[in-house]
Amino acid sequence: MISRLARNTNLHILFALLIGLGAGLWYSWRISPVTYVDANPALLRADFKDQYRIVIAAAYAANPDLARARERLNLLGDADPVAELSAQAQRMLAAGDSFEQVRPLANLATDLTQGFASNPIAPTPFPTFNTPAAQATSAASETPAPVIEATETNLPQPTTSFEQTPLTPLIIETVTPRPTFTPTAGPGAPFALVGQETVCDPSEPAGLMRFKLLDSRRNEKAGIEIVVTWDQGEDRFFTGLKPELGHGYADFVMQADTTYNIRVVTGGSFVPNIVAPGCTDPNGVAYTGGLLLTFQQP
Amino acid sequence: MSSLNIIKILIALALGITLGLAYGWIIEPVEYTDVPPNILREDYRVDYTLMVAEAYQKDFDTDTAARRLAVLGSEPPATLTSAALEYANRNSFNEVEIQALQDLLSAMQTYNPQGSAP
Structure with a gap:
């Protein structure tokens, strides 16, 4: 009788353990799962990745820093970033986006393939504003700013470190004279x-x-x-x-x-x-x- | 059933809950995929904002810049840009980058989506 009771107690303990385990899992997976913050661009939803690529290509069009563009694309964790750019360009054209919107993606894909920038870095004039110089101030002191609906589709793998690369390339001057100079056509030469x-x-x-x-x-x-x-x-x-x-x-x-x-x-x-x-x-x-x-x- | 056994059962229950929580939160937490950009780590958010600023330097298109910033969250674009500028100043971004962010901030502070910027 006593041994049966003890056996029952052990069963009760085991049962309680299992119930507790189940309750803990249910709470941690369903009620209060881990909340992600500090996510990596590679985890982004496909349409946000598309948006991210568009912005990378647009930034590259303004500042043709190929190494930086490549590093930014690598954040998205694509197996073949060039193929992804090309595929996205196709999708955008099929969706009715304009050629002008697609062109930066195609240009970036081209430059990544050839390994150098088609258009050399040219200084871009900064816009002139009539407003006072901007200060990084709290939004509370600013004019009520509008909330914009995201309409573009796009974008950014876990725990890879992200390093800023220099925006402007290092220019190393060499004094070695070149014996001959052969003029070549620029990237915009006619076909x-x-x-x-x-x-x-x-x-x-x-x-x-x-x-x-x-x-x-x-x-x-x-x-x-x-x-x-x-x-x-x-x-x-x-x-x-x-x-x-x-x-x-x-x-x-x-x-x-x-x-x-x-x-x-x-x-x-x-x-x-x-x-x-x-x-x-x-x-x-x-x-x-x-x-x-x-x-x-x- | 003796009170000792009841205590043992309660301890087992608590141990089970603890193990369940540890497994669900630490060992095998919920894995997220397809996340929205508003939970990107701060440096990625800032780099994204910097890209928007760089593109803005070329096209000066405030509508497009505001739309691109909007994917980062529901905050106003000026607030997002301001936060990025603060981060850039704290982390010694170069002058060109800070200038680009300042220009974008100026544009976003005066941006009016219903009409043209003043």
Whole structure:
């Protein structure tokens, strides 16, 4: 009898322990879970990460510090930051955002790929304000400030240290004379059509016009706007929006018997009278072929 | 049941609760993903604000700057920028960065979303 009671007591103790454990877990996971503060940008929701990338690209457009932009992108924990930038640019275009909004992302993707800034750092004039110099004062003393609704989509992995990198790059002067100087075209030099190949491949979409844009070093260039016009319309697109096919790649599907004019917006290159070529398969059946247009900066 | 046994049961209950809380808060706390930017660590928030300020230096677009700052929380954009500027001053940011934040603060202090800035 006594041993049964003792056994029951032990069971009661075990039962109480389990009830307590369950109650503790329920409280700590459901009622009062750990509250996160000091989160890392890598934990952000996907739309906030998008916003973060937009702001990184916008800041880079103002201050082309590539190392800093890269470090900021790394905070987001993307496996391939360049691919993410390109994919986001595509999503934004598909969502109807303007080219101007997408361009900084494409430019940053291009610069990260090529490893240097397309546009050198230029001093930007600070705006002149009529108001007195700003002071870091308490908001209570300021004019009631508006609360803004966040409408842009975007943004920032745990416990990685974040280091500020210098905003301006270190310039190391060297006195080593250069024996020769070869002038090269700048990043904004016009693109010239250097290749126009007919592509007869029945496995490809009919009338596919592919573009490849290269800089003077034959590196593919993303973010170059191309305008295709024909008698009934116009289409605009950028290179680099299909990074899996190359950062300087873009394409457009032509209709048979339609004449197209091509304009590369950067540099103003213009190629008129482009038509889809006719091809014949091994069985003698005619079909609409494609074109590969290669543009390069001098 | 003796009072001793009742005490043992209560102790077991308390021990269970303690173990449960320790496990739920320390060993295996709730993991957050998809968090909003308002719980970013202060240095990340400041860097984000600095990026907005740098972009503002180029386009002087107060609407866009205010909209970008709004993702950091419900505080007014001037308050967010002011906090970032204080952090920048405390942590020896360089002159260019502090100037950019000051310019953004000036813009946000006079920003009126209903109309143009005065």
